[in-house]
Amino acid sequence: MAQHDYPGNGFSYRGSIHNHTVHSDGAGTVEALIAAAARAGLDFLIITDHNVLADQSQQGWRQGVLTLIDIEVHDPELVPERNHCLTLNVSEDVSPFARDPQGLIDAVRERGGLTFLAHPIDPPGKLIPECFPWTEWDIEGFTGVELWNFMSEFRPYATNKAKAVIMAYFPQWFTTGPWPEMLAKWDELLQRQPTAAIGGPDAHAQVYHLGPLKRRFLPYDYCYRAVNTHIITPEPFTQDFEHDKALLYDALAAGRAWIGYDMLHATEGFSFVAEGREGVVHMGESAPLRHGLTLRVRTPASGHIKLIRAGSGVVAETKGRELRHRPQQPGAYRVEVWKRWRFKSRGWIFSNPIYVS
Structure with missing residues (x-):
């Protein structure tokens, strides 16, 4: 476990959400995923098999990783398949509610x-047309969205077999960030209600064949060094399962988290806070709009920092390691940090918002 101090008496931890095992359509056992997470130095791992709650007796602190078992729920009879939902902090199988998305959200809550x-x-791809978007946007009461799904980002890039082979061996050449349409949708949601964001690998680690070629695409070890969710807690993990589990889920529920593409450069050391008369306010929290309120961003390495107000776009930006801004309007303020690698700007850090009211 690699605990990091965070401004305002907080603690940050790095982990992976949205992972599949042999209990659904993943290639690895629960034990294999835990071992890969430990090798990657993750602090927590959330397993979310399709429509099955795997053996929760395997939860706990395993090989130094806080391991939790939840469910990704969808209606298997819906054609075309769509409306997948990560249901977390559940102790029973909620997949029977899958047919009605609002009913599922209500039941989980x-x-x-x-x-x-x-x-x-x-979006679908030319070579791999199947896709699983969310279409029921009249729902309410959900916790948040998976802003960056690592695996689904690759599908549209596989426009032909040759490109698919290159992508299988060099996926880092193709990684760019969340879809612009997803960022725009999140900003739309944030103008109506607090909406937390997470990132996940959607790890399956399946082997794909193309003629004589055989390749395991995005193995677990690779995924756990790529797109992770970093949480902020008000007190440290203690290795007590129930205590630490509550801290983790509370952070995700509030949006005290950021999404980091840690393969590009480790994102530990990132911070986004509001500083004012009330002290330090973290992501997912509210800060009153008063004279002197300052939004401050710090990054562990240089990048293109953008401060975005939902509905207004970029309100401040700089290239470097720090940005300060005094907001003039209420709203949901979030941060994107981009870095160049191989002649291309790539998404590096995506924060949850601070709600200025």
Whole structure:
């Protein structure tokens, strides 16, 4: 476990949400995923098999990783398939509610759980046309959205077999960030209600064949060094499962988190806070719009920092490691940080918002 101090008496932890095992359509056992997470130095791992709650007796602190088992729910009879939902902090199988998305969200909330819409914007590809977007946008009461689904980002890039082979061996050449349409949808939601965001690998680690070629695409070890969710807690993990589990889910529910593409450069050391008379306010929290309120961003390496107000776009930006801004309007303010690699700007850090009211 690699605990990091965070401004305002907080603590940050890095982990992976949205992972599949042999209990659904993943290639690895629960034990294999935990071992890969430990090798990557993750602090937590959330397994979300399709429509099955795997053996929760395997939850706990395993090989130094806080391991949790939840469910990704969808209606298997819906054609075309769509409306996948990550249901977290559940102790029973809620997949029977899958047919009615609002009913599912309500049932999970009544049980004290969280609901994140999985890969809500999920464009098809020329070579791989199947996709699983979210279409029921009249719902309410869900916790948040999966802003960056790592695996689904690659599908549209596979426009032909040759490109698919290159992508299988060099996926880092293709990674860019969340879909622009997803960022725009999140800003639309934020103008109506607080909406937390997470990122996940959607890890399956399946082997694909093309003629004589055989390749495991995005193995677990690779995924856990790529797109991660970093949480902020008010007190440190203690290795007590129930205590630490509550801290983790509370952080995700509030949006005290950022999404980091840690393969590009480790994102530990990032911070986005509001500083004012009330002290330090974290992501997912509210700060009153008063004289002297300052939004401050710090990054562990240089990048293109953008401060965005939902509905207004970029309100401040700089290239470097720090940005300060005094907001003039209420709203949901969030941060994007981009870095160039191989002649292309790539998404590096995506914060949850601070709500200035």
